[in-house]
Amino acid sequence: xxxxxxxxxxxxxxxxxxxxxxxxxxxxxxxxxxxxxxxxxxxxxxxxxxxxxxxxxxxxxxxxxxxxxxxxxxxxxxxxxxxxxxxxxxxxxxxxxxxxxxxxxxxxxxxxxxxxxxxxxxxxxxxxxxxxxxxxxxxxxxxxxxxxxxxxxxxxxxxxxxxxxxxxxxxxxxxxxxxxxxxxxxxxxxxxxxxxxxxxxxxxxxxxxxxxxxxxxxxxxxxxxxxxxxxxxxxxxxxxxxxxxxxxxxxxxxxxxxxxxxxxxxxxxxxxxxxxxxxxxxxxxxxxxxxxxxxxxxxxxxxxxxxxxxxxxxxxxx
Ligand code: SME
Numbered sequence: 001x002x003x004x005x006x007x008x009x010x011x012x013x014x015x016x017x018x019x020x021x022x023x024x025x026x027x028x029x030x031x032x033x034x035x036x037x038x039x040x041x042x043x044x045x046x047x048x049x050x051x052x053x054x055x056x057x058x059x060x061x062x063x064x065x066x067x068x069x070x071x072x073x074x075x076x077x078x079x080x081x082x083x084x085x086x087x088x089x090x091x092x093x094x095x096x097x098x099x100x101x102x103x104x105x106x107x108x109x110x111x112x113x114x115x116x117x118x119x120x121x122x123x124x125x126x127x128x129x130x131x132x133x134x135x136x137x138x139x140x141x142x143x144x145x146x147x148x149x150x151x152x153x154x155x156x157x158x159x160x161x162x163x164x165x166x167x168x169x170x171x172x173x174x175x176x177x178x179x180x181x182x183x184x185x186x187x188x189x190x191x192x193x194x195x196x197x198x199x200x201x202x203x204x205x206x207x208x209x210x211x212x213x214x215x216x217x218x219x220x221x222x223x224x225x226x227x228x229x230x231x232x233x234x235x236x237x238x239x240x241x242x243x244x245x246x247x248x249x250x251x252x253x254x255x256x257x258x259x260x261x262x263x264x265x266x267x268x269x270x271x272x273x274x275x276x277x278x279x280x281x282x283x284x285x286x287x288x289x290x291x292x293x294x295x296x297x298x299x300x301x302x303x304x305x306x307x308x309x310x311x312x313x314x315x316x317x318x
């Protein structure tokens with residue numbers, strides 16, 4: 001492994017630790033800039049944020065720089081428009097290069113993505129020709145992913161969805177939750193329809209989470225702690241197929257992890273395990289008054305006791 005790769009590997013570890021738990025993107029950009037700039041001694045290191053149809057200067061280290069760059073203009077605008085990292089070995093050879101400083105000889109611009117959309121670019125300038133290559137591209141692309149970590153999703157049916165939502169909201173790393181109806185046979189069901197127990201839908205919590213903070217395995221193991229996995233179509237006092245337990249996934253990577261967890265559960269519970277493991281067929285968000293129900297109605301009914309919520313907090317309080 002080259003020295004540069006080793007340096008990047010160690011920098012990535014420091015960078016991940018540095019921004020862990022921080023939600024403000026400017027703060028993250030600022031410290032990542034400082035880390036990169038100091039570690040590699042670049043000429044200019046910084047971010048431009050995509051706002052409207054231009055890039056606007058963000059946190060940076062180095063000499064003064066231009067503050068606005070149009071979409072498709074310069075190396076930065078090209079990386080944005082072409083949605084890819086642009087490596088420029090010699091800035092003189094790049095048509096339309098914007099020279100903020102005559103000292104800059106080579107450059108790399110890496111897009112920063114938020115849920116797939118480019119929201120900023122990381123721009124690094126060097127005083128030497130040909131400083132950047134595929135190694136820089138590979139590691140800098142990983143570095144920029146730390147700013148807006150990808151969200152993963154999973155769907156848990158755990159009996160009445162009010163308590164299950166309250167539980168998962170308390171778990172560190174969970175970014176969003178919503179309650180709804182999953183894997184039934186009717187389109188856009190209402191609560192009233194699902195209550196008849198004839199729609200095939202299960203009350204379910206859609207959980208979005210940051211995989212760098214909490215893993216699918218951890219979430220699923222927590223899930224098993226709050227349900228009675230042997231109880232078929234019943235959790236607490238709630239009875240019916242709508243109260244069945246199940247884990248519903250959207251991709252094959254998740255399926256592989258979940259199948260392994262379920263195999264372990266089957267060793268413990270045998271064929272009596274009453275929890276489904278299935279691909280998510282459909283999910284319909286429940287009416288607004290069901291969302292965050294127990295926050296709105298602190299004395300509302302819940303088959304999960306206060307100890308369960310304390311348990312969620314102990315796992316990693318937010
Ligand atoms: N050279 C860049 C402009 C930004 S400065 O390098 C800081 C470009 O052509 O987009």
